[in-house]
Amino acid sequence: MRYSWLSILTNGLSGQSGWKPAWRAATPKPAYDVIIVGGGGHGLATAYYLASQHGIRNVAVIEKGYIGSGNAGRNTTIIRSNYLLPGNEPFYEWSMKLWEGLEQELNYNAMVSQRGILNLYHSDAQRDAYARRGNAMRLSGVDSQLLGRDEVRAMYPFLDYDNARFPIQGGLLQERAGTARHDAVVWGYARGADRLGVDILQNCEVTGFLREGDRILGVETTRGPIGAGKVGLAVAGSTTRVASKAGLRLPIESHVLQAFVSEGLKPAIDGVITFGAGHFYISQSDKGGLVFGGDIDGYNSYAQRGNLPVVEDVAEGGMALMPRIGRVRLLRMWGGIMDMSMDGSPIIDRTPLPGLYLNAGWCYGGFKATPASGWCFAHLIARNEPHEVARLMRLDRFRTGHLIDEKGVGAQPNLH
Amino acid sequence: MRIPCPYCGERDAHEFSYLGDATLTRPDPAAPDAPDRFFDYVYLRDNPAGAHQEWWYHAYGCRQWVKVERNTLTHAIAGARLARDARDAAGDAAGNVPGDAP
Numbered sequence: 024m025r026y027s028w029l030s031i032l033t034n035g036l037s038g039q040s041g042w043k044p045a046w047r048a049a050t051p052k053p054a055y056d057v058i059i060v061g062g063g064g065h066g067l068a069t070a071y072y073l074a075s076q077h078g079i080r081n082v083a084v085i086e087k088g089y090i091g092s093g094n095a096g097r098n099t100t101i102i103r104s105n106y107l108l109p110g111n112e113p114f115y116e117w118s119m120k121l122w123e124g125l126e127q128e129l130n131y132n133a134m135v136s137q138r139g140i141l142n143l144y145h146s147d148a149q150r151d152a153y154a155r156r157g158n159a160m161r162l163s164g165v166d167s168q169l170l171g172r173d174e175v176r177a178m179y180p181f182l183d184y185d186n187a188r189f190p191i192q193g194g195l196l197q198e199r200a201g202t203a204r205h206d207a208v209v210w211g212y213a214r215g216a217d218r219l220g221v222d223i224l225q226n227c228e229v230t231g232f233l234r235e236g237d238r239i240l241g242v243e244t245t246r247g248p249i250g251a252g253k254v255g256l257a258v259a260g261s262t263t264r265v266a267s268k269a270g271l272r273l274p275i276e277s278h279v280l281q282a283f284v285s286e287g288l289k290p291a292i293d294g295v296i297t298f299g300a301g302h303f304y305i306s307q308s309d310k311g312g313l314v315f316g317g318d319i320d321g322y323n324s325y326a327q328r329g330n331l332p333v334v335e336d337v338a339e340g341g342m343a344l345m346p347r348i349g350r351v352r353l354l355r356m357w358g359g360i361m362d363m364s365m366d367g368s369p370i371i372d373r374t375p376l377p378g379l380y381l382n383a384g385w386c387y388g389g390f391k392a393t394p395a396s397g398w399c400f401a402h403l404i405a406r407n408e409p410h411e412v413a414r415l416m417r418l419d420r421f422r423t424g425h426l427i428d429e430k431g432v433g434a435q436p437n438l439h
Numbered sequence: 440m441r442i443p444c445p446y447c448g449e450r451d452a453h454e455f456s457y458l459g460d461a462t463l464t465r466p467d468p469a470a471p472d473a474p475d476r477f478f479d480y481v482y483l484r485d486n487p488a489g490a491h492q493e494w495w496y497h498a499y500g501c502r503q504w505v506k507v508e509r510n511t512l513t514h515a516i517a518g519a520r521l522a523r524d525a526r527d528a529a530g531d532a533a534g535n536v537p538g539d540a541p
């Protein structure tokens with residue numbers, strides 16, 4: 024069923040009784056051309072683009088829980104393309120372009136809202152760093168504006184401009200950045216993929232691989248073995264756990280990142296604000312909750328919850344930036360498991376095992392990447408060669424020294 | 440999360456900073472296969488779901504390195520030893536210490 028004004032109207036008049044499930048509850052076939060492991064945003068987007076761009080429709084997405092139960096359903100929904108390095112920026116800009124057309128493409132309201140992102144700076148050195156980043160963005164054809172203190176004050180008069188330690192001097196603004204509705208992105212891609220023939224297998228955990236020598240021929244699952252011409256991994260925080268079943272050891276550590284949402288308020292913050300110096304960022308959801316977070320906890324973790332020191336750190340950052348949120352009550356907090364790569368950038372590549380492809384290392388920033396990640400991973404799997412905008416996101420870059428280290432902190436995941 | 444520092448006793452994790460996997464041993468830079476082994480050492484991790492040996496530095500306490508065994512699924516801590524004692528217990532010069540870390 025196509026969603027339209029007419030379908031809303033007729034269902035409104037008929038007691039909402041005409042809606043159909045947005046995707047089928049598929050049963051596993053003995054084999055597929057392609058199996059994607061992981062029903063988060065990236066896995067579902069990959070399946071969708073395999074079917075829509077490459078005509079490969081005999082595809083299954085295998086998800087151990089329900090789709091969107093991982094990081095896709097836990098993130099703070101910021102989308103942006105304000106990266107510095109040539110290995111990243113064209114990729115994230117391609118993602119932004121896909122976001123801009125996503126809802127029409129999927130016929131699904133993903134609530135993409137280009138409300139702008141402002142990265143604050145507090146010193147001359149930080150200003151220089153943002154000027155450089157803004158210029159790098161412009162060299163890649165991406166919008167950016169370096170704002171001074173007065174321009175920032177005109178946008179957000181309620182920030183604390185004279186904080187003793189971090190007085191606000193200005194900010195780097197990307198107006199086309201913003202937020203999207205995380206669950207809707209998952210559901211939209213799932214529905215789109217399903218309509219093109221993709222099987223979505225939920226509550227089906229991949230427990231091992233079928234192989235002949237080095238070649239991967241399918242997967243073992245809790246619902247039995249399933250054959251595949253090619254297998255793509257898009258399991259985010261579980262990457263090393265799954266890849267180790269194929270004998271791969273990867274440049275990835277799993278870390279926990281927490282996020283917070285307040286009770287609903289009237290519209291108060293109409294864009295995304297990041298306070299990197301204070302380890303804090305915030306936006307307001309369309310429902311009214313303040314959605315905010317900070318740094319990863321900083322130690323290896325597979326527990327989808329964090330610890331109090333970071334809660335305190337985030338709260339302090341928030342109070343330093345905008346003291347007026349001090350009496351807002353917290354509604355919920357949660358954690359997700361990040362696949363932190365050793366240089367802070369992702370991997371979309373073949374693996375040493377023929378037939379096995381890897382999409383991983385998204386760290387705390389893979390939601391914005393969802394469309395381009397799916398697009399490039401589908402391209403890689405279908406054609407067996409990397410897509411132009413993802414060609415530097417190689418697995419062997421750690422061995423060859425061609426790192427994509429935006430922050431320049433080296434092989435220390437808890438610093439990225 | 441509280442970390443039982445062998446010197447200071449049980450302290451809030453806030454007092455510590457984290458380095459990571461404590462099972463890695465710095466390769467011999469003069470070995471013929473040193474580049475390969477350094478690649479392994481600097482970049483590749485087991486990243487286990489379960490028991491993990493890891494280095495914590497008690498920055499706001501005794502300022503010593505502590506080798507902690509912690510479960511990454513539950514955050515439960517099974518034990519902690521000063522780096523020096525852990526190395527001595529390993530009984531040979533190959534026992535690693537955090538100065539060896541990347």
Ligand SMILES: Cc1cc2nc3c(=O)[nH]c(=O)nc-3n(C[C@H](O)[C@H](O)[C@H](O)COP(=O)(O)OP(=O)(O)OC[C@H]3O[C@@H](n4cnc5c(N)ncnc54)[C@H](O)[C@@H]3O)c2cc1C
Nearest residue numbers: 061063064065087093094095098099101229359389390391
């Ligand atoms: C608190 C938080 C805030 C964040 N904020 C942002 C943000 O503002 N902007 C941004 O760009 N990014 C953000 N991120 C990062 C972003 O959410 C992730 O990088 C991205 O969602 C990862 O891709 P995914 O959606 O495919 O992952 P997931 O949704 O985690 O998908 C992986 C799926 O694989 C499944 N799986 C695992 N093992 C198996 C198995 N053995 N068999 C079958 N299935 C398996 C999991 O159940 C899961 O559903 C945030 C993350 C967190 C946790």
Ligand SMILES: [Zn+2]
Nearest residue numbers: 444447500501
């Ligand atoms: Zn101590």
